[in-house]
Amino acid sequence: MWPNRRNSVHLFHVSAKFYRRRKLFGKTTNGSSVMVLFKQDGLATNTPANGPLAGKSTIGELRPLSTSEENPEGVNFGKGVMESTISITVVGASGDLAKKKIFPALFALYYEGFLPKHFTVFGYARSKMTDEELRTMVSKTLTCRIDQRENCGDKMEQFLKRCFYHSGQYNSEENFAELDKKLREKEVGKVPNRLFYLSIPPNIFVDVVRCASYSASSSTGWTRVIVEKPFGRDSESSAELTRCLKLYLNEDQIFRIDHYLGKELVENLSVLRFSNLVFEPLWSRNYIRNVQFIFSEDFGTEGRGGYFDSYGIIRDIMQNHLLQILALFAMETPVSLDAEDIRNEKVKVLRSMRPLQLDDVITGQYKGHMKGGKAYPAYTDDPTVPNDSLTATFAAAALFIDNARWDGVPFLMKAGKALHKRGAEIRVQFRHVPGNLYKRTFGTDLDKATNELVIRVQPDETIYLKINNKIPGLGMRLDRSNLDLHYAARYPREIPDAYERLLLDAIEGERRLFIRSDELDAAWALFSPLLKELEEKKIAPELYPYGSRGPVGAHYLAAKYNVRWGDLSSDGQE
Numbered sequence: 001m002w003p004n005r006r007n008s009v010h011l012f013h014v015s016a017k018f019y020r021r022r023k024l025f026g027k028t029t030n031g032s033s034v035m036v037l038f039k040q041d042g043l044a045t046n047t048p049a050n051g052p053l054a055g056k057s058t059i060g061e062l063r064p065l066s067t068s069e070e071n072p073e074g075v076n077f078g079k080g081v082m083e084s085t086i087s088i089t090v091v092g093a094s095g096d097l098a099k100k101k102i103f104p105a106l107f108a109l110y111y112e113g114f115l116p117k118h119f120t121v122f123g124y125a126r127s128k129m130t131d132e133e134l135r136t137m138v139s140k141t142l143t144c145r146i147d148q149r150e151n152c153g154d155k156m157e158q159f160l161k162r163c164f165y166h167s168g169q170y171n172s173e174e175n176f177a178e179l180d181k182k183l184r185e186k187e188v189g190k191v192p193n194r195l196f197y198l199s200i201p202p203n204i205f206v207d208v209v210r211c212a213s214y215s216a217s218s219s220t221g222w223t224r225v226i227v228e229k230p231f232g233r234d235s236e237s238s239a240e241l242t243r244c245l246k247l248y249l250n251e252d253q254i255f256r257i258d259h260y261l262g263k264e265l266v267e268n269l270s271v272l273r274f275s276n277l278v279f280e281p282l283w284s285r286n287y288i289r290n291v292q293f294i295f296s297e298d299f300g301t302e303g304r305g306g307y308f309d310s311y312g313i314i315r316d317i318m319q320n321h322l323l324q325i326l327a328l329f330a331m332e333t334p335v336s337l338d339a340e341d342i343r344n345e346k347v348k349v350l351r352s353m354r355p356l357q358l359d360d361v362i363t364g365q366y367k368g369h370m371k372g373g374k375a376y377p378a379y380t381d382d383p384t385v386p387n388d389s390l391t392a393t394f395a396a397a398a399l400f401i402d403n404a405r406w407d408g409v410p411f412l413m414k415a416g417k418a419l420h421k422r423g424a425e426i427r428v429q430f431r432h433v434p435g436n437l438y439k440r441t442f443g444t445d446l447d448k449a450t451n452e453l454v455i456r457v458q459p460d461e462t463i464y465l466k467i468n469n470k471i472p473g474l475g476m477r478l479d480r481s482n483l484d485l486h487y488a489a490r491y492p493r494e495i496p497d498a499y500e501r502l503l504l505d506a507i508e509g510e511r512r513l514f515i516r517s518d519e520l521d522a523a524w525a526l527f528s529p530l531l532k533e534l535e536e537k538k539i540a541p542e543l544y545p546y547g548s549r550g551p552v553g554a555h556y557l558a559a560k561y562n563v564r565w566g567d568l569s570s571d572g573q574e
């Protein structure tokens with residue numbers, strides 16, 4: 001319900017930057033008497049943070065932002081609550097990620113009743129498409145949950161009716177102003193909140209943010225932008241990207257997505273550690289011998305060679321997905337589950353790590369291979385990849401955290417494309433039992449007698465702990481068995497896709513699973529010198545056959561630290 005526009009004072013929270021910009025571009029909110037509230041450290045004030053009255057308020061004491069101001073589902077205008085609506089614009093809607101992940105995730109959220117009552121989805125890209133054509137394109141990608149098929153067809157239809165399309169250039173403020181007009185038509189009478197998802201190549205991120213910010217940000221609700229990786233190629237380019245984004249957005253409007261943080265078992269990592277007494281006391285150099293983060297795909301870079309060749313596997317997987325998991329794995333207990341507390345702890349871990357050394361890294365590239373009468377291509381067979389490319393499609397690395405908890409413990413990472421299987425897992429190998437009474441049962445292979453905790457992130461999510469156990473019978477023989485939490489058996493419901501969780505978090509303003517700029521800086525600081533050296537010295541990757549277990553160099557690297565890769569164990573019990 002609208003309040004009396006002339007007589008009421010409207011309270012909105014906006015950033016100082018946003019307010020200046022609105023003034024600069026001569027837009028007012030809605031012509032009525034407006035008091036603008038700025039957010040400073042979670043408190044409301046009517047003076048901008050970087051202005052002469054910073055920290056003071058001319059409306060009395062600073063007070064905590066109310067829920068409606070912090071995350072306005074509705075805004076209270078005294079006499080009633082005005083409902084809010086959210087417009088989600090997928091920029092790059094014609095692309096692979098939008099079709100494969102973003103639209104399906106939005107539908108799944110809608111189907112499960114997680115989207116707000118009022119919402120609209122807009123696709124934006126250069127391709128010419130009508131609303132109907134977008135709906136047809138999107139409809140081909142939507143699926144129902146395996147366990148929830150009732151009314152799915154109706155729900156799809158209802159969802160598609162709320163999807164629209166606008167064709168425009170990525171660097172045209174005019175085209176974004178046209179989008180703004182269409183958005184406003186859908187938002188009329190409600191507090192408009194706007195979420196932009198940048199599902200586009202990184203070289204156009206800043207253009208889009210500039211145009212969206214100037215011409216299509218919300219006048220009275222919040223505006224947030226989800227940014228897809230890659231966030232730069234190294235420390236310098238990443239810092240430059242952040243600097244440019246911050247010309248138009250505040251840090252708290254930027255949601256840098258790392259979809260691995262949205263995966264169920266990655267989210268569960270903190271639960272496992274901090275809500276079970278049995279694990280946390282063991283979580284240190286005193287009991288843990290090494291930790292392994294392993295990512296493998298059983299397909300190559302087909303179709304994405306152009307992008308991949310200028311990034312390579314270290315930037316594509318290690319510097320972000322695996323390092324983020326490592327930070328969650330190794331961080332100290334956060335003060336609370338609040339986003340800033342968690343991200344503070346992650347930054348501390350990253351800043352305690354040694355930058356990677358060339359000696360502690362090996363790289364590989366897949367070559368063509370015949371298997372079962374089928375020919376598998378080499379990486380360089382891709383027409384978008386130069387024949388002499390030295391880009392790594394596989395890498396293994398040893399990292400170290402120089403703090404009291406982890407001093408001397410090797411954290412090994414391994415990531416590769418075109419390997420023999422697809423999977424992502426964390427393996428925690430514990431130390432040997434001192435003076436193990438049963439060591440003779442294991443012969444000389446003491447490695448076999450140690451415990452290993454495996455968190456299989458995908459596929460077939462599982463957590464299992466390898467223990468030594470007596471084989472039932474009159475003799476005394478031991479074997480290794482798994483204490484096993486197999487998700488499919490324990491939790492029959494389908495596990496939501498990572499993009500569902502992350503989109504919902506961005507809608508709700510939850511930043512816990514998004515990367516803060518100082519985390520990003522710390523992550524690049526670890527990898528940039530190595531990446532530079534690899535490129536400058538033109539280090540040739542070791543070739544490995546498509547569909548194999550990767551280069552043997554990875555074994556030598558692990559052996560250097562007295563480690564065996566757990567996913568390649570010879571007892572067949574991976």
Ligand SMILES: NC(=O)C1=CN([C@@H]2O[C@H](COP(=O)(O)OP(=O)(O)OC[C@H]3O[C@@H](n4cnc5c(N)ncnc54)[C@H](OP(=O)(O)O)[C@@H]3O)[C@@H](O)[C@H]2O)C=CC1
Binds near residue numbers: 096127170
């Ligand atoms: N695809 C994936 O699995 C993943 C992708 N990402 C990241 O998500 C983002 C989107 O990925 P993806 O959908 O694969 O990308 P695409 O290459 O499919 O590009 C998305 C859209 O952007 C437009 N576009 C493409 N190239 C250019 C260009 N050179 N200049 C201007 N516009 C262009 C095209 O739309 P139009 O021509 O209609 O304007 C295209 O449909 C990227 O940042 C990528 O790194 C991250 C993780 C996984």
Ligand SMILES: O=C1O[C@H](COP(=O)(O)O)[C@@H](O)[C@H](O)[C@H]1O
Binds near residue numbers: 259297316317424
């Ligand atoms: O970010 C990326 O992730 C995918 C793997 O994601 P997953 O959820 O399917 O495991 C990878 O294929 C791609 O190269 C990379 O950019």
